[in-house]
Amino acid sequence: xxxxxxxxxxxxxxxxxxxxxxxxxxxxxxxxxxxxxxxxxxxxxxxxxxxxxxxxxxxxxxxxxxxxxxxxxxxxxxxxxxxxxxxxxxxxxxxxxxxxxxxxxxxxxxxxxxxxxxxxxxxxxxxxxxxxxxxxxxxxxxxxxxxxxxxxxxxxxxxxxxxxxxxxxxxxxxxxxxxxxxxxxxxxxxxxxxxxxxxxxxxxxxxxxxxxxxxxxxxxxxxxxxxxxxxxxxxxxxxxxxxxxxxxxxxxxxxxxxxxxxxxxxxxxxxxxxxxxxxxxxxxxxxxxxxxxxxxxxxxxxxxxxxxxxxxxxxxxxxxxxxxxxxxxxxxxxxxxxxxxxxxxxxxxxxxxxxxxxxxxxxxxxxxxxxxxxxxxxxxxxxxxxxxxxxxxxxxxxxxxxxxxxxxxxxxxxxxxxxxxxxxxxxxxxxxxxxxxxxxxxxxxxxxxxxxxxxxxxxxxxxxxxxxxxxxxxxxxxxxxxxxxxxxx
Amino acid sequence: xxxxxxxxxxxxxxxxxxxxxxxxxxxxxxxxxxxxxxxxxxxxxxxxxxxxxxxxxxxxxxxxxxxxxxxxxxxxxxxxxxxxxxxxxxxxxxxxxxxxxxxxxxxxxxxxxxxxxxxxxxxxxxxxxxxxxxxxxxxxxxxxxxxxxxxxxxxxxxxxxxxxxxxxxxxxxxxxxxxxxxxxxxxxxxxxxxxxxxxxxxxxxxxxxxxxxxxxxxxxxxxxxxxxxxxxxxxxxxxxxxxxxxxxxxxxxxxxxxxxxxxxxxxxxxxxxxxxxxxxxxxxxxxxxxxxxxxxxxxxxxxxxxxxxxxxxxxxxxxxxxxxxxxxxxxxxxxxxxxxxxxxxxxxxxxxxxxxxxxxxxxxxxxxxxxxxxxxxxxxxxxxxxxxxxxxxxxxxxxxxxxxxxxxxxxxxxxxxxxxxxxxxxxxxxxxxxxxxxxxxxxxxxxxxxxxxxxxxxxxxxxxxxxxxxxxxxxxxxxxxxxxxxxxx
Numbered sequence: 001x002x003x004x005x006x007x008x009x010x011x012x013x014x015x016x017x018x019x020x021x022x023x024x025x026x027x028x029x030x031x032x033x034x035x036x037x038x039x040x041x042x043x044x045x046x047x048x049x050x051x052x053x054x055x056x057x058x059x060x061x062x063x064x065x066x067x068x069x070x071x072x073x074x075x076x077x078x079x080x081x082x083x084x085x086x087x088x089x090x091x092x093x094x095x096x097x098x099x100x101x102x103x104x105x106x107x108x109x110x111x112x113x114x115x116x117x118x119x120x121x122x123x124x125x126x127x128x129x130x131x132x133x134x135x136x137x138x139x140x141x142x143x144x145x146x147x148x149x150x151x152x153x154x155x156x157x158x159x160x161x162x163x164x165x166x167x168x169x170x171x172x173x174x175x176x177x178x179x180x181x182x183x184x185x186x187x188x189x190x191x192x193x194x195x196x197x198x199x200x201x202x203x204x205x206x207x208x209x210x211x212x213x214x215x216x217x218x219x220x221x222x223x224x225x226x227x228x229x230x231x232x233x234x235x236x237x238x239x240x241x242x243x244x245x246x247x248x249x250x251x252x253x254x255x256x257x258x259x260x261x262x263x264x265x266x267x268x269x270x271x272x273x274x275x276x277x278x279x280x281x282x283x284x285x286x287x288x289x290x291x292x293x294x295x296x297x298x299x300x301x302x303x304x305x306x307x308x309x310x311x312x313x314x315x316x317x318x319x320x321x322x323x324x325x326x327x328x329x330x331x332x333x334x335x336x337x338x339x340x341x342x343x344x345x346x347x348x349x350x351x352x353x354x355x356x357x358x359x360x361x362x363x364x365x366x367x368x369x370x371x372x373x374x375x376x377x378x379x380x381x382x383x384x385x386x387x388x389x390x391x392x393x394x395x396x397x398x399x400x401x402x403x404x405x406x407x408x409x410x411x412x413x414x415x416x417x418x419x420x421x422x423x424x425x426x427x428x429x430x431x432x433x434x435x436x437x438x439x440x441x442x443x444x445x446x447x448x449x450x451x452x453x454x455x456x457x458x459x460x461x462x463x464x465x466x467x468x469x470x471x472x473x474x475x476x477x478x479x480x481x482x483x484x485x486x487x488x489x
Numbered sequence: 490x491x492x493x494x495x496x497x498x499x500x501x502x503x504x505x506x507x508x509x510x511x512x513x514x515x516x517x518x519x520x521x522x523x524x525x526x527x528x529x530x531x532x533x534x535x536x537x538x539x540x541x542x543x544x545x546x547x548x549x550x551x552x553x554x555x556x557x558x559x560x561x562x563x564x565x566x567x568x569x570x571x572x573x574x575x576x577x578x579x580x581x582x583x584x585x586x587x588x589x590x591x592x593x594x595x596x597x598x599x600x601x602x603x604x605x606x607x608x609x610x611x612x613x614x615x616x617x618x619x620x621x622x623x624x625x626x627x628x629x630x631x632x633x634x635x636x637x638x639x640x641x642x643x644x645x646x647x648x649x650x651x652x653x654x655x656x657x658x659x660x661x662x663x664x665x666x667x668x669x670x671x672x673x674x675x676x677x678x679x680x681x682x683x684x685x686x687x688x689x690x691x692x693x694x695x696x697x698x699x700x701x702x703x704x705x706x707x708x709x710x711x712x713x714x715x716x717x718x719x720x721x722x723x724x725x726x727x728x729x730x731x732x733x734x735x736x737x738x739x740x741x742x743x744x745x746x747x748x749x750x751x752x753x754x755x756x757x758x759x760x761x762x763x764x765x766x767x768x769x770x771x772x773x774x775x776x777x778x779x780x781x782x783x784x785x786x787x788x789x790x791x792x793x794x795x796x797x798x799x800x801x802x803x804x805x806x807x808x809x810x811x812x813x814x815x816x817x818x819x820x821x822x823x824x825x826x827x828x829x830x831x832x833x834x835x836x837x838x839x840x841x842x843x844x845x846x847x848x849x850x851x852x853x854x855x856x857x858x859x860x861x862x863x864x865x866x867x868x869x870x871x872x873x874x875x876x877x878x879x880x881x882x883x884x885x886x887x888x889x890x891x892x893x894x895x896x897x898x899x900x901x902x903x904x905x906x907x908x909x910x911x912x913x914x915x916x917x918x919x920x921x922x923x924x925x926x927x928x929x930x931x932x933x934x935x936x937x938x939x940x941x942x943x944x945x946x947x948x949x950x951x952x953x954x955x956x957x958x959x960x961x962x963x964x965x966x967x968x969x970x971x972x973x974x975x976x977x978x
Contacts, residue, residue: 331849360820
């Protein structure tokens, strides 16, 4: 195949795709090599999105193999693979084994009339599902939920079915204050708790009320953290992570707050070191700044006692947040904030009158589950289930010489791979119907990629398929890390 | 009492309140009388809010009777009463029988440290509760909910407890499509339905996706309509209402959409006339604009068959929205949008990945309630309950010669009163511990007040107190409309 690099790359793409895609690939002399790479990647991604959006690339169209497109355009194979991966994650493209990568049926964002109604039901479940850090849905405590509903809905006073309190139902706030104190060491009264539907909406609320213009976030973290903060009008700047967790010495002076996952850094799994825990509390106290602690899976620690909440070291300086999404199910929409007392009114008022957000009926049921001990029993059962899975996964990986750090807790592991190989593995995984995401999917856009990784959520596969799923994963890794004996035996 | 009008009014206020309040009361020669009145009212409201916010007026401080403050400042009594009413509604002031109007304990919005934790539990229920258009919480179908939970949670496939679909659970969308078609004449497939937590969040979502810069709203309507639209970045301009409902001939060219309550205008209760229904559909179709129909209480019609949804006349031009807040309970956070098919993907994508918002468990329970007929039975029972209340209220008012229009449906009535008396009645109601709101509370800020009214939500009072509550209301009206024989006999 003839390479036409630097001649007229957009024509090449146009020929291969049967449409005109403008790619801004000309070098700018002032750019660094990294800046140029990022711009080219962005240009290809934008051109593809626009062509899909306006119908030039109709649903079902097969896009060229990334190797061919890379050769034709002069872009690195890893760049093109990363762009395909990004567009698959966003729903613009679908990658299926045997049929290549195609434009998705549901990808068109156009508002032009269409004959067939759109549907999200065409997204079928992947064969090997290592999607991110979700709990296993088969563990949902159905009988407990039904029994708690019977008790809570029968016993509730009439006014529980009136307009809810944006602060959260007092019964749930009382139960949560006791639970968070007992299980996580959080220091709080019921009045300091504000109930929301999700940590995402909690962060958006904070961004609209107590954050100033800029906060710091960990260099790698959940993309929704940044999105929620930014949607509320606050910028999020990254701080590095090392073996001791977030490098809190690097906190810039310009930020009014820092958002951390101190018990189990997401996604690297590292716990913030004791020295840094003390240091960041000191930083917040002396400078009048805030720490937001997302304790997203604090209860799920396998090898020793849970790392207690950072909030306990400085209840006046830490806003603590969590939800039932990992412990119970993301299908139950209940999350909470624990606020320093002076902030409570501001945050509650920002929610607006008559806007409880979270179902009051569900709040009463969760309060019952906590009060009767059913919630604790469920967490113990879940911890045993995930610990067994963690043991299977680490044993199989250990036999192959792959060291997986930060797997002492939680529902996911990061398998380190060279940075340049990461997008290739991720793209090939999609092709083999293995759902997983590369570490770069969690990287703050301003942070250069230095190390790569594959994030494996080991909670989601079904009990019947788990070992087969792990074998498929090891086979995939073996094709890219050939000098380690990864192939399943 | 000596009047010091035009000398130094802010000093007067300062003396009476023990603090310095700046009031901008000097006339501006270019102002109209109405503009001056609005500015003075605004100035007093702002000065009071600021003084409460920064602690110059501490919680518990008694503010002067509005008659005295009016006499001292030269403001009209109605103006001062309206400002007090506004601040009571916003939570800055509380009015209690026998103890006058005081600064509320929870009113401070400051983020300065405070010793006692904030709590919203200090808001106690009013003695006579005619708060707005809420269903009676004693009607909540507890046994049906418990039975539906048992069936739905037992029968659900495992993946129902995984990450929810932002589109809404397919089971609920299927049940809702059938129900809305049967009960409201809505023309929809399950795929056109998007599930949210509330009509407010649904409108915010539309504002972020399909509205252009400006939409039209009815001159009187739910304040949250405007707030949700504006928070999403869209301006809301008013169109008038007359005896035929919203005057759709007056729709300005600048708007991309109009938000209507065609079945039962909120709060006036008027149904949009057949001619206007046809006209507004024609307007939308020929100009490529949109109609948003909030069918907030479409099922609750007492004297004849429900007015069908406007959406049925133009499913390609109308976005239909509704919720269970009136039909079941605002404690259950489920609402829906019915969208023209080309918009579905845009709206679902704007919700974001893994963000179902509404509890998936509750979605399955509602689907079960609809499918088993329990939801329809509950609505029939509710309709009978509210029809009896409506009959009691209209009979008592009719004996006094007060004509109450638009009470053929819904959970509230508007009692017409002269515009200048409305704020006096509302302020006095607060003093007598009667919860109700003046019509001006629903007026778009750009619309001049021409007629007054008292909005009475007759759903909320408890069964044991309803007749006593109505008597308290008639006594109140009698003090302000003395030439009508209103006093309870």
